[in-house]
Amino acid sequence: MRKYTPKDNVQKKSYYTDRFWVAPRVPTSEVEAGSHFESVVKTISNVVTIKDVGVQIGQLRIVINATDNFKTLQTLRDACGYAMCSELSAVDYLAQDGEFEVFYQMLNLTEAKRVRVVCRIKKDEAVESVVPLFKSANFAEREMFDMFGIKANNHPFMKRILMPDDWEGYPLLKTYPLHGDEFASWYEVDKIFGKEYRDVVGPENRDPASVERYDSQRFSRVGYEVPFGAEIEEGKEEENPIAYSETFMVDYTTGTTTLKKRK
């Protein structure tokens, strides 16, 4: 029977799963009273609604509505001293919830504290760009668009950044296979020669060790040498023994020049 692979997540799966295994969770603690994070949560809750909050591995994690992302980051920057947006990207939860999780990793340099602002958006929704607040989001949001197809509204230059401009598909989606999709495998052929050359060039060979036995243009065969580009077919090859392909041994002790065949 063919192995079942779910179509909405084609990433590699563990081949063995224990039915009774319950994965442990990273401990999430409440925000301590009187701590720096408590004042942050208080300030933000005055401006936007906080859906969930907790401290995970020393960093505050705030879940908000996606429409509030600009306001939250503005409050964090202006009222809480989080002057740097060190990272922003997304996580693909389309298979489970039909949603993306977008996170903003914020840094307060004076307190040396980090906050992660998390929000969720539906499949074809966009987030508001935070470039007016943090210029570092310029490249980061472009990368998010490039990798997930999540657009940032009012971004000054919403364009692919790592992949070519005419690329189809978004590589970090769970539906995108590691080896690339149909478009990816023909991209260079289509671009250089045109689509009509797909048959001529043939599919890409991904096996670096493969040797095509009847290809006389790229491979030579020891013992059955044929001229470059000669057309040979299976079963119709002529045996053509060539001297150098046999191994001789020189007998230096006798001092003669006669060569004896190795046994």
Added chain:
Amino acid sequence: MQVTNKLTPFFENLNFERDDNTMVINFGPQHPSAHGQLRLVLELDGELVTKAYPDIGYLHRGIEKMAENMTYNEFLPTTDRLDYIASTSNNYAYALSVERLIGLEVPRRAQVIRTMLLELNRIISHLFFVATHALDVGAMSVFLYAFREREFAMDLMEDYCGARLTHSAVRIGGVPLDLPKNWLTDLSKFCTKVNYELEHTYEALLTENRIWKMRLEDVGVLTPEDALSWGCTGVMIRGSGIKYDIRKEEPYELYGELDFDVPISDKRDSYGRYALYMEEMRQSVRILKQLIPMYDKTEPKLMAHAPQYISAPKEEIMTQNYALMQHFVLVTQGMRPPVGEVYAPTESPKGELGFYIKSEGEPYAYRLKCRAPSFFHTGLLQEILVGTYIADVVTIIGSTNIVFGEVDR
């Protein structure tokens, strides 16, 4: 409006204004001063840069995608290929975030070795910076001298892990090997040598060099506000007068116990940043000298004891049945960290390097985001280059110290 066809492809969002005097040139992606595969589209008015557009992605290998299809231990050697000038920093940043995720305590000897390797890598990277930056600006001899010392440092790395560039010298949960014989003596000799060469060769050649100063002073001025807004870290932010070093502020490994200074510069220009790199090398040497006596006071234990996640030492695997079973499961299936997310920032030689890992309790990371400092420093180029002259472009790119393995990932 551009008419695109196969001979004149689409030029990305560039205006060819025929009525004024501007010219559009491509800097790279095969330019020797572009530090890798940076394509920089510059619009020039005479020699003045009026618009700059960094085009990246020529070295994109999809490392984040690969992380989703590899077990945690499998992925570690791939991190070598991020910042290939200082591979151990990447290995360490990745190992640290996985360790924080599963809550591991690393043995003290491994901590000492890791901190040593990190600082050695910082010296390697900074020497590389001085060498290539000077070469870009036109000082050929510094390149040769700096590469000589870098070679000694790489010999030390080679003695330790066998590799010169792609070290993979750190494992999740510790280090794979103890230090070889006489390594610490070699290290202390190297420290003395670097300290000497810093003062008598590089600084003697560069610091008061008239041409060097003319080319670097007041070039690439970055205000603290811009540095924060553009997400600059490391020397870039300290060169703008903001004192933030993750080793000091959010200490990891042994940095909390070590005595070192964080140099800052209020000059904000390339010269200030150059001076910082030199001073940071001195501080690294200082840290290494403190670490050498610490090594002897540690127990000879290299990997954390966490049978659920980390294989037992080789002797136990070969002698004890249960350790062998654990090892078999961990090798064939991979470790399964708890469900949750982590972001662990570290101070790599280039700036803040951190891995965001989202785990769903599988042996494969659900999402891994590599926060690479060079990526954000490349983004900065589109603003910092505008208004400078074409001759300074090379200086500024060199001064940001970007590495394209990290930018494109």
